Amino acid sequence: MRKCLEQIVELTKENLEENNLELGKVLADAGYSSGEALSYLDKNNINAWMPNFGQYVPEREGFVFNKAENYYQCTKEGGNQAKLLFKGEKSYSKGYTKRTYRSSESDCKKCPLREQCYGMKTNFKKIDDSIHKELYDKMH
Incomplete structure (x- = not known):
């Protein structure tokens, strides 16, 4: 979808520039909602108006994100007020990448x-976020 969106935006910009107009906003359906598309639009200073994809989670109930130190509390x-520390990023075959945050077992098991x-199968809490979460939050 990203390439398609980029092509549409570039063609639209060209058409508008022929009439001395600037592209400032884009309206699209959820089919265009991807981190890559939002990143492209953000880098080009274009405000986007489209629904976020179905797996987007704006807030994690019972947890707050500390942006400065990159962890959930x-x-x-x-x-027990445990911290879920950043553990790394993982790319998936469908073309997206997630950041993983996890508590220590000693913080959560009791x-x-x-x-x-989080149930009884593990002794820790885990939260995964898109690497583009800030852009999805902005869209939300």
């Missing part, structure tokens, strides 16, 4: 909210 009442937070 548990804020659940009665919880938490009274463990079962309702």
Whole structure:
């Protein structure tokens, strides 16, 4: 979709420039909602108006993100206030990359909210975000 969006935008810009007009906003359906498309539009100072894709999660209930130090913090009442530290990025065959944040087992395994937070199969909490989360947040 990204190449298609870029081609459409470039052709539209050319057509508008012929009439001394600037492209400032783009309206599209969710089919064009990808991190790469949003990144392209952002780099070209074009405001986009399109729905975010279905897996987008604007907020993580019970957790806040510390942007300066790149970690999530548990804020659940009665919880242990664990930090979910950045563990790396993983690329998937469908063409997207996610950032992984994870708590330590020692922080979470004795938490009274463990079962309702992430179940009984593991002793840690994990959150995955798109590498383009800030752009999706801006769109949201």
